[in-house]
Amino acid sequence: MKLLIGDKNYSSWSMRPWLLLKHFGIAFEEVLIPLGEPGTTAAILAHAPQGSGKVPCLVDEAGLATWDSLAIAETLAERFPQHALWPRDAASRARARSVSAEMHSGFGELRSNMWMNIRASFPGMNATSGALADIARIEAIWRDCLDAHGGPFLFGEFGIADAMYAPVAMRFNTWRPALSATSSAYVERITALPAVQAWIDAARRETHAIPYQDACP
Helix, strand or coil: CEEEECCCCCCHHHHHHHHHHHHCCCCCEEEECCCCCCCHHHHHHHHCCCCCCCCCEEECCCCCEEECHHHHHHHHHHHCCCCCCCCCCHHHHHHHHHHHHHHHHCCHHHHHHCCCCCCCCCCCCCCCHHHHHHHHHHHHHHHHHHHHHCCCECCECCCHHHHHHHHHHHHHHHHCCCCCHHHHHHHHHHHHCHHHHHHHHHHHHCCCCCHHHHCCC
16 A cells, blocks of 8 residues: 655644554555645645545555545544554544544644644644633543543543544644643654654654744744
8 A cells, every 4th residue: 555645744634544554554656746746736646647636645555545644544543453553442433433433524723823833843832712712621631531441541542533633732832822731741742653753753754844833924
C-alpha cells in the first residue's frame, strides 16, 4: 500500500492515518507531496487518478484509492481486524465512531484560529471565543472518555479516536491554551507515543514552508 500525505509540519489530516499505520505496524510506502505548490494536485492525481486530488489518500496493492482520513481509518479497520483500531465492545465502538466523526466534521473555529504547525510556537495567541468554545467541547469529550474507559487513551488502548484527536494535541503544544490537568496529561501521553514522536521529528526536519501558516497575526 501507498499513503499519500502532505507536509508533516502542517497536514493534520495526513497525520491521522499515518499514525494508525505506524502504531499498528502495518506495512506501507509513504509518498510525501509538499502542499500549496502549483503542482501539488497534479502530483497527487498522478498516484491516485480516481481520487480527490487531496491528501491523505491510501492506494492499495490493486491501485484502489481511498481518500479522506476517516474513510482511510475505516478501511484499515476493515482490512486488519486483528488490530483493535475501533474498540471491540459495540457500545464503546459506537461512541468512538461518534467522537471521531465529531472531530472530522466540527471544531471549525479551532481549525481556523489554531492551525497545526509543529515547528511554530504561538503561546496564548488566537484564543478567540469560538476557539475556546471548541476547546471546552474537546476537553469534555476527552474527560468523559477517559473517565468511562480508564485511560491511558480515550478508549483504553490507542485507536482511531486517538489518531483523530492527535493533531489537536499538536495544536495545543503550539498554541498553549489553558487546559485542565486531565487534558494536559492526555496531550503529554499522545505526544510521547513513538509514532507521534517519529512524525514530530520528521516535521522538524522538513524545509518546505507555507509562509501564511508560519505567520500569526
